[in-house]
Amino acid sequence: MKRAPVLMAMACGVAAAMANGAPAAAGVLDQVRQRGQVICGANPGLAGFGVPDDKGKWTGFDVDYCRAISAAVFGDPDKVKYVPLTAKDRFTALQTGEIDVLVRNTTWTMSRDTALGASFTNVNFYDGQAFLVRAKLGLKSALELNGATICVQQGTTNELNMADFFRSHKMEYKPVSFGSAAETVRAYDAGRCDAFTSDSSALHAERLRMTNPSEHVVLPELISREPFGAAVRKGDDQWFDVVRWVGYGLVAAEDAGVTKANVDEKRSSDNPELRRMLGAEGKLGPAIGLPDEWLVNVVRAVGNYGEIYDRHFGETSRLKIPRGLNNLWNKGGLMYAPPLR
Amino acid sequence: MTMTPTSPACASTPRSAPAQTTPARPPQPTAGLLRGLRGLVSTPVNALLTVLALAIAWFLLRPAIEFLFINAVWSGHDRAACLAGEASGETGACWPFITRRIGYFVYGQYPEAQRWRPNLAMALCALNIAAALWPRAPYRGAALFAFVVPFPIISWILLYGPGFSGLVTVPTNLWGGVLVTLVISIVGIVASLPLGVLLALGRRSRMPFVRAASIVFIEVMRGVPLLAVLFMANRMLPLFLPPGVLPDPLVRVMVGVSLFAAAGMAEVIRGGLQALPKGQYEAAAALGLGYWQMMFTVILPQALTLVIPGIVNTFISLFKDTTLVTIVGIFDLLTTIDVSSRDPAWATPVTVSTGYAFAAMFYFICCYAMSRYSAAMERRLAAAGSRS
Numbered sequence: 001m002k003r004a005p006v007l008m009a010m011a012c013g014v015a016a017a018m019a020n021g022a023p024a025a026a027g028v029l030d031q032v033r034q035r036g037q038v039i040c041g042a043n044p045g046l047a048g049f050g051v052p053d054d055k056g057k058w059t060g061f062d063v064d065y066c067r068a069i070s071a072a073v074f075g076d077p078d079k080v081k082y083v084p085l086t087a088k089d090r091f092t093a094l095q096t097g098e099i100d101v102l103v104r105n106t107t108w109t110m111s112r113d114t115a116l117g118a119s120f121t122n123v124n125f126y127d128g129q130a131f132l133v134r135a136k137l138g139l140k141s142a143l144e145l146n147g148a149t150i151c152v153q154q155g156t157t158n159e160l161n162m163a164d165f166f167r168s169h170k171m172e173y174k175p176v177s178f179g180s181a182a183e184t185v186r187a188y189d190a191g192r193c194d195a196f197t198s199d200s201s202a203l204h205a206e207r208l209r210m211t212n213p214s215e216h217v218v219l220p221e222l223i224s225r226e227p228f229g230a231a232v233r234k235g236d237d238q239w240f241d242v243v244r245w246v247g248y249g250l251v252a253a254e255d256a257g258v259t260k261a262n263v264d265e266k267r268s269s270d271n272p273e274l275r276r277m278l279g280a281e282g283k284l285g286p287a288i289g290l291p292d293e294w295l296v297n298v299v300r301a302v303g304n305y306g307e308i309y310d311r312h313f314g315e316t317s318r319l320k321i322p323r324g325l326n327n328l329w330n331k332g333g334l335m336y337a338p339p340l341r
Numbered sequence: 342m343t344m345t346p347t348s349p350a351c352a353s354t355p356r357s358a359p360a361q362t363t364p365a366r367p368p369q370p371t372a373g374l375l376r377g378l379r380g381l382v383s384t385p386v387n388a389l390l391t392v393l394a395l396a397i398a399w400f401l402l403r404p405a406i407e408f409l410f411i412n413a414v415w416s417g418h419d420r421a422a423c424l425a426g427e428a429s430g431e432t433g434a435c436w437p438f439i440t441r442r443i444g445y446f447v448y449g450q451y452p453e454a455q456r457w458r459p460n461l462a463m464a465l466c467a468l469n470i471a472a473a474l475w476p477r478a479p480y481r482g483a484a485l486f487a488f489v490v491p492f493p494i495i496s497w498i499l500l501y502g503p504g505f506s507g508l509v510t511v512p513t514n515l516w517g518g519v520l521v522t523l524v525i526s527i528v529g530i531v532a533s534l535p536l537g538v539l540l541a542l543g544r545r546s547r548m549p550f551v552r553a554a555s556i557v558f559i560e561v562m563r564g565v566p567l568l569a570v571l572f573m574a575n576r577m578l579p580l581f582l583p584p585g586v587l588p589d590p591l592v593r594v595m596v597g598v599s600l601f602a603a604a605g606m607a608e609v610i611r612g613g614l615q616a617l618p619k620g621q622y623e624a625a626a627a628l629g630l631g632y633w634q635m636m637f638t639v640i641l642p643q644a645l646t647l648v649i650p651g652i653v654n655t656f657i658s659l660f661k662d663t664t665l666v667t668i669v670g671i672f673d674l675l676t677t678i679d680v681s682s683r684d685p686a687w688a689t690p691v692t693v694s695t696g697y698a699f700a701a702m703f704y705f706i707c708c709y710a711m712s713r714y715s716a717a718m719e720r721r722l723a724a725a726g727s728r729s
Contacts, residue, residue, distance in 0.1 A: 056449060
């Protein structure tokens with residue numbers, strides 16, 4: 001009995017210590033500000049999305065997304081710490097608070113959005129399974145693949161999606177499956193199969209590893225939905241809003257014709273929509289805890305959505321992935337931002 | 342007696358004949374070489390086997406030499422250079438991929454302006470190792486002590502640059518490549534030897550608690566793959582600790598690797614302790630030496646000498662096992678190469694093979710150097726042992 005008060009005091013002390021350190025105590029945005037860095041869960045290396053350049057600097061589509069968030073919060077795109085994560089680790093890292101935001105070509109699915117403690121803010125890249133074939137076959141559509149031999153990696157959803165696709169179109173095919181992605185590519189390159197199937201962005205990247213990349217084309221059909229999105233930890237609405245509206249802001253900027261080159265000029269224009277968006281009028285930034293010129297800083301640092309896309313996937317890049325679904329809503333794509341007002 | 346035709350041939354090979362006639366003369370290198378060469382073609386069977394072995398070596402080596410040197414591309418700025426050979430059907434290594442990115446492969450993302458710091462640390466490390474390991478250097482004991490205690494602290498300050506040092510702080514997530522490989526393996530090597538000695542002694546201790554604790558630690562660590570230890574250190578630990586008290590990921594990995602290597606080391610050293618005749622212990626005790634005196638002056642010097650091959654073997658496997666840290670998001674040499682090969686600016690069919698060939702050379706040179714050093718040490722100690 002004599003020891004009870006001591007134990008109580010210890011228990012209280014531990015509880016207090018835990019409460020102090022718990023992530024709920026301060027919002028993620030405040031933590032980020034205090035730390036002076038956004039911690040971004042990233043892919044350790046995926047062509048176009050995030051790879052180190054010759055100097056070791058991270059570059060890529062997802063990397064620019066992280067840089068955009070940093071620019072919105074700090075006005076400086078380089079205050080990002082990248083934590084490279086494997087596919088298995090990514091949600092654990094988000095749950096434990098090791099990272100603030102996950103931008104790692106992660107497919108947005110219902111179970112991930114609900115059960116894994118993550119909330120997806122928006123889609124930054126619409127990917128989907130496609131087919132790679134030799135250009136000399138002259139194929140224009142995946143619907144012409146009747147009777148083809150197709151290389152696929154074993155045990156992936158690609159295998160199942162392909163089965164569904166061919167069954168629903170009443171076509172015949174012969175799958176040749178391999179244990180690893182590398183083996184599958186090598187087999188296709190060696191001529192074992194007529195076509196090779198994987199996600200579209202992966203096919204464009206693998207094409208560069210083939211003996212002669214220009215001899216291969218990716219067919220336009222996407223037979224599955226792989227919307228890649230940014231995700232944050234559940235339970236912090238302010239941070240969720242920041243990440244979501246940085247994403248929408250990039251799309252809205254492209255829609256409104258705001259580019260890296262003309263952003264300052266557009267800010268001082270008379271167009272009320274542009275003035276609201278770029279913080280010359282209204283209080284959109286402060287409403288989510290950001291400065292007035294948050295979107296100006298973002299676009300000045302990384303450009304609008306289309307500029308980011310073109311830099312890493314566009315015709316002038318090496319990957320040359322057609323915009324397709326990633327084009328703006330009024331140009332045949334799915335990129336659409338709610339109004340910034 | 343059908344084997345008669347072969348057995349005289351074997352008995353009369355030049356290799357064994359001179360050994361019988363001149364057992365006392367030290368062997369002369371040139372004579373040995375000539376004898377060896379003659380042995381290769383001494384009989385028709387031997388000659389045939391020699392030709393066969395050379396042919397096999399040629400078939401295996403020729404593609405490697407062609408890939409690494411003859412068909413290799415030596416200069417260029419991006420993948421276009423590497424594809425030049427590809428078009429003509431001669432597959433060769435793409436060395437510009439290595440030379441253009443060598444800074445990344447050695448330092449990772451360590452800021453370029455600060456790279457003199459890892460350079461200085463590596464130079465200090467090389468000097469210190471040389472002073473501690475070169476048999477004829479003076480003050481070897483002091484150098485060895487310097488390597489185990491002040492050197493890790495100095496290099497930590499140099500590389501990390503904590504606030505008080507006045508250097509720019511370089512967080513460990515920017516470290517990479519050879520730098521990380523060396524840091525993890527040197528910390529592992531430096532920490533695992535003393536820890537392993539203590540654990541080995543603990544396991545043979547008569548104190549029940551010490552013995553039980555050592556046995557449990559060794560068996561648990563040895564019974565779990567290193568990969569699992571790394572996962573525990575990097576993914577499980579954060580779940581148990583309150584946020585904010587989490588050690589640096591690289592530190593977590595270094596502790597995991599060191600403890601894992603210490604458990605293996607303890608068993609190697611225990612082998613040495615058990616190989617010593619009981620008389621050594623009894624004689625030391627009869628001289629009135631206490632436990633630690635007996636261990637450090639009589640038992641351990643002999644036991645450690647006995648197990649040098651085992652110790653170096655543990656070091657070598659530790660060095661190679663550092664490649665596993667890739668799984669917890671730390672960019673060692675192999676990971677930096679692997680990741681770089683996916684850069685669209687360099688992705689070609691030969692990029693990965695070139696990168697791996699480079700990594701293989703690096704690991705081979707390091708491990709072979711360790712192995713040669715241990716062989717030289719063994720010869721020296723054996724010679725010293727036979728003199729006394």
